[in-house]
Amino acid sequence: MSPHVLLIEDNEQNRYLATFLLEKHGFRVEPAFDGPSGIEQAVANPxxxxxxxxxxxxxHGHDVARALRRIEALQGVPIVAVTSYAMPGDRTKALAAGCDGYIEKPIDPDSFVAEVTGFLPAAFQAQP
Incomplete structure (x- = not known):
């Protein structure tokens, strides 16, 4: 079973790179271009x-994370901030908003998939 990733990212180049890397390793990636559509997609297809x-x-992404955390069916779904916000306190703000993790942009193509895999539920940990 392939992990299903909802990628909420408005930048086309960032979306392309993340999708390329994840799909290359067997992930199924569903893109969303903004917060409201991402929330709708998460509800329709968790x-x-x-x-x-x-x-x-x-x-704002923090508001998206808070909204996703209020949806009972998504309580166990990890949310990982993938962001260029790298100032002191940004990681703490993302975690406080409901994110389970934080990956800084620009993403490292050599480690990105492993980082994402580390946040997946245990059933997916043995996957590449």
Whole structure:
């Protein structure tokens, strides 16, 4: 079974790179271009993990994380902030908003998939 990733990312280049790397390792990636559509997609088709950009148009990533955490069916789904916000305190803010982890951009193509896999439920840990 392939892990289902909901990738909420508005930047086309970032979305392309993350999708390419994940799909190359057998992940199924569903893109969302902004927070509201990401929330709708998560409700309609719950993912195994959410990768969430923090700087999104219209709805800030922290607000998206909080909204996802209020949805009972998504309580066990890991949310990982993937963001260029790398100032002191940014990781803490993301975790306080409901994220389970934090990956800094630019992502490292050599370690990104392993980082994402580390946040997946145990059933997926043996996957590449």
């Amino acid at each position: 993912p195994d993990i959410v990768l969430l950009d923090i700087q999104l148009p219209g709805m």
